[in-house]
Amino acid sequence: MHHVILGAGPAGVIAAETIRKHAPADTITLVGDEGEPPYSRMAIPYLLIGNIKETGTYLRKSLTHYADLRIDQVPGQATSVDAAARTVTLDNGTQLSFDKLLIATGSHPVRPPIPGMNLPGVHPCWTLEDARAIMALAQPGARVLQMGAGFIGCIIMEALAARGVELSVVEMGDRMVPRMMGPTAGGMIRDWCEKKGVKVFTGTKVEAIELASEPEGVVGKIASAIGLGSTEPAKGLRVKLSGGQTVEADLVISATGVRPAIGFLKDSGITCLLGVLTDEHLQTNVPGIYAAGDCAEAFDKVSGKTIVSAIQPNAAEQARVA
Incomplete structure (x- = not known):
């Protein structure tokens, strides 16, 4: 079975590691759109202060961690998902077929419509x-x-x-x-x-x-x-x-806020509200397609509603459940 995970942040990494524990022989592909090893955005302020170096932001310290777990890392950003055909298309033209898919694309910063936002500095x-x-x-x-x-x-x-x-x-x-x-x-x-x-x-x-x-x-x-x-x-x-x-x-x-990075799911057949709508198992309306982390809109027991909870501890637990 081929598991494709879109997003190499905390949710994507923990999901890949969890799948490997339960499915030693399955194929796992982790798609990330940055040139860095998977890292935590929440560590960036500590980098700014000087408490850590860039390597201190990395989610896993061993450079061979993903290879050791036979997790295939693929560079690229998803541009579309065809839920019926079970395929994902990346911005570099690569098309990935999947048996199960996890959407863990996180958030992107809100860009306020202010003149001068594109200036250097x-x-x-x-x-x-x-x-x-x-x-x-x-x-x-x-x-x-x-x-x-x-x-x-x-x-x-x-x-x-x-x-x-x-x-x-x-x-x-x-x-x-x-x-x-x-x-x-x-x-x-x-x-x-x-x-x-x-x-x-x-x-x-x-x-x-x-x-x-x-x-x-x-x-x-x-x-x-x-x-x-x-x-x-x-x-x-x-x-x-x-x-x-x-x-x-x-x-x-x-630093005017973030929104779920889910624009590529338009016309995919996957239901999205503020985020990717999931059930209590983090599964979407399409069997075999899941979501976790900042991009997921999941059920919240406290409010009794579905919400996007964009904090790293929730991303980690949702990834484990998914």
Whole structure:
């Protein structure tokens, strides 16, 4: 039997390991869309602080771990699933046939529709590649503005503060961590941050991000004048806020939330709501196709509803069950 797992994060890895325990002779293919060994995104803040190296983010420390378990690793990103034909198509043209499929594609960052989001110096904090770019810019004394003060945003914010940057945080909600904290707790977090020197803007939106200055030098000025852009760096960014304030920054980090990465399942025949809808066994409406982790919408005993619970412990347990 051939098991195909889409996604090489914690859910995908734990599912592959669990299958191997129960099915020693089956074929397992683990599809990942990054060039790194499977790693934990939740470890990235510790990388930013400097507590660990990149290898410290890896889910398994042995470089031969997956080969030892006969788990075939395939690079690529799923672009479509044909549930009837039992095939997955990847962005590199590869087509994989499966007997059983696990969708563990996780989340992707929400990209707010703000002018200037594509400028150099504006980054999400989601991948190791993002982390490298952030570490290059977030040097001591650098001016950093972070969009979003939710749960993940506050973890990123703490890592940035530890790097000694001049930090500003902009949150649309009326308090910090608005989805998890009430007014009192959110206010306590804000007070603590401000005592640490962090500028906090709540109830505020970023309206635009602009270059703070034109590139210097004759080449840069000519290129800008004729609309070609320049290879010479501009001097910082100017961030316009809804309250009328303007904040100068060397780095802007977007931490405005995530959404399940399930767009490739359109027309697949697999039922999706906010995430991939599953039953209590993490199976979808199509027998033999399962989902786990950030992309799965599974039954929650507390609320009695199906929810997307995008935290790593849940991803791990859902993967084991699936």
